[in-house]
Amino acid sequence: MSLGFTAIVSLLVVGTCLAIGFIHALIWLKRTRDTRLAAELKSANAQLRKAHEQMDLISGAAAVGMWEWDSQRDSVWVTDQTRALYGFSATESIDFDRFLSAIHTEDRAAVRGAALRSLQEGNRFQREYRVIHADGSLSWVLTRGRVEVATADTPAVLRGISLDVSERRRREELLQQERAFLRQVIDINPNLIFAKDRAGRYTLANHRVAEIYGTTVDALIGKTDADFNDNATEVKWFRKLDAQVLDTLQEHFIAEEQVTDAKGRVHWMQTVKRPLLNPDGSADQLLGAATDITERKQTELDLAQQRNELAHLSRVMMLSELSGSLAHELNQPLAAILSNAQAALRFLAHDAPDLDEIREILRDIVADDKRAGEVIQGLRVMLKKGELRREPVKPNALVQDVVRLLRSDMLNAGVIYTTELAPKLPNVSGIYVQLQQVLLNLMLNACDAMVDVPAANRRLTVSTSHDGAGHVVFRVCDQGHGIPVDDVALVFQPFFTTKTHGLGLGLAVCRRLIEAHHGRIWATNNIGEGASFFFSVPIKSLDEQ
C-alpha cells in the first residue's frame, strides 16, 4: 500500500515535475519565438525605415514627391519633398483628409473621387490640381499613383509620386494667352488670313475667311474651298496657284482675283501666297493673306469709265478741230476713185478700149475704196465709246499715223514738221486710240503755240526714243513762245489754258490717259525757243508681245 502510495506520490511528483518542465519548456519556446519575432519585426522596421530614407533621398534628389496611402489605416506616408510640395510640416502625421485639405477647394472633390475610384477599381491614378499654400499662393501639382493590394481582393496601398508642374502650367497658360491674343489679332484683321495644306484643306483661317464663306472658323478647318465655293473656275484657279506656290517654293503676288462669297457676291481680292517651309526646305503648307479690294476696284472701274467718257468727249472735240485733215484724208482716195472711174468710162467709149488698162483702173479703184474705208474705220474707232482694250502698239507707226492725220492741218498752219524715230523700238502696251489722242493733242497744241511765230520758224519735231528703263518716250517739240515758267507744272491741271479758245481740259485728259497706261507725261521749256512735251509708255512685257 505504502509502496503504492509512494509510487503514486512519486508518479505525481514526477508528473508534476514533468508538467512543470513541459510548461517551462513551452514558456521557453514561446519566449524564444517572441524574441525571434521581435528581432524580425525590428529588422523589418529597420529595413522599412531604411527604404523610406532611401526614398526620401531619391525623392529629394529628383524633386519628385513620393507618398503611400494605406487606405485601411488611413495613414499617408510622404517624403520630405512631398511635405514641401503640399505645405505639410516636417513632423505632422497625415491622413487622407489632411492630404485633401491642401488641395484647392475647386479641385478637391475631383481628386478625392479619382483617388477613391482608383482604390476601388485598382486603376492607375493621375490628376493635375492646384495646391494652396499657407501664404495663399497656388502651385500646380501633377500626381500619378497605382494601387497595390495586400491580399487578393483587398486594396491596401495607393502609392505614387507628385511633382510641381506650376512652371509648365504657367508656360501653357502663357502659350494659351498668346494663342488667344494672336487669334484676336488675325480675327480683327479685315483681310483674309489662311493656311492650307497640299490637299487644299484649311489648316488656319481667320474670321473674315469664314465670313466670306458663310461659316465658322472651326467648320472651315480641314475643309477645302470646294466645300464652300460653288464657282468651280475660282476653285480651280486657287488650287492651281496653291500648287504653284508649293511646287516652286516661291511667294506669289496675285494683283487681282475673284472670290464668290456664300451669298453669291463676287469679291475682288489682292492676294499673297507664301510657302511655309519645313526644316528640310520643302513645303506642305502655304500661308495666304488676301485684301478685299472690291470697293477700290469699283472705284477704279468708275474712274476708268469717267476717264473714258472724258477722253471720248475730248476726242469728239478734237475731231472737230481735225475735220479739215480728215476731209483731206478721205477726199484723196475719193478723188482717185472718181477720176479713175471717169477715165475708165472714157476709155470704154473709145473704139478699141485697152482692157488691161481698164482692169488696172478697177484694181486701183478697189484699193482706194479700201483706203477710204480705213479712214472711216479710224474715225469710228476715235468716236467709239465704252470699253477699250489694251494691245501692242508700234510707237513709230503711231507717230506716222498721227502725222498723216495732221499733215494737211499743219500745212495750212504753215508748220514744218519733222519726225525723228528711233529704229527697232519695242511695242508698248496701250489703248491705241488713247495714245493717238494724246499725241494728236500735243501736236495740235504745238501748232497752236506757233501761230504768232514767223512762218519760217514754225517747226515741229516729233521723236521717239527708248529710255532704257522699260519705257518708250514720245517727244513733241515746238518753236513757240514756251510755257510761262511758273506754269510748267500746272499745264496738266484741269482748266489750265493759255489759249483764248478751249476749256483747258486737253492736257488734263492727256495726263489721266497716260497715267492709266502707267506712264508719265511732263513738259519742259526748250533751251532755245519753245517747249517740249514728253510722255512715256511702258514697253509691253515679253509674255504680252
Added chain:
Amino acid sequence: MNKTPPLVAIVDDELSVRRALERLLRSAGVEVRTYASGAVFLDAIQTHPVDCVVLDLHMSEMNGFEVQAHLMRTGKWLPIIIMTGHDTPDSRARALAGGAVEYLLKPVDDQVLLDAIAKALANDKP
C-alpha cells in the same frame, strides 16, 4: 496746121491720185506728165516746159503755195489749177491771189477739170 496736144503737168505727192488724174486726162486726149513733188516739178520744167499745171496744195515736202510762189518769184508764168482735198476760205483766197486760174476741190468731176484746163490753156498768157 498740125496742132500739138496740150501738155499738162500733174503735181501730187500721192501716187494713186497722180495715176488716176493722168489716166483721166489721157482718156480725154491730153498729154500728161506727173510729178511726185513740187521740187521735182520745178526742176523738170527747166528743161521740159509744160502748158499748164494741176497742183495739189497739201504735199509734205513743198506745198502747192510754195510751188506757186516759186514760179511767181522766178517769173515763169504758167497757168496753175489748184486742187485740194482740204478746203479753207484762206487757202482759196491765197491760191487765187497767187495767180491760180482755178481752185478745185477733190474729188473733182472730169468735166470740171477738163473745162478748167481748157480755160487755163486759153489764157496761157497774162
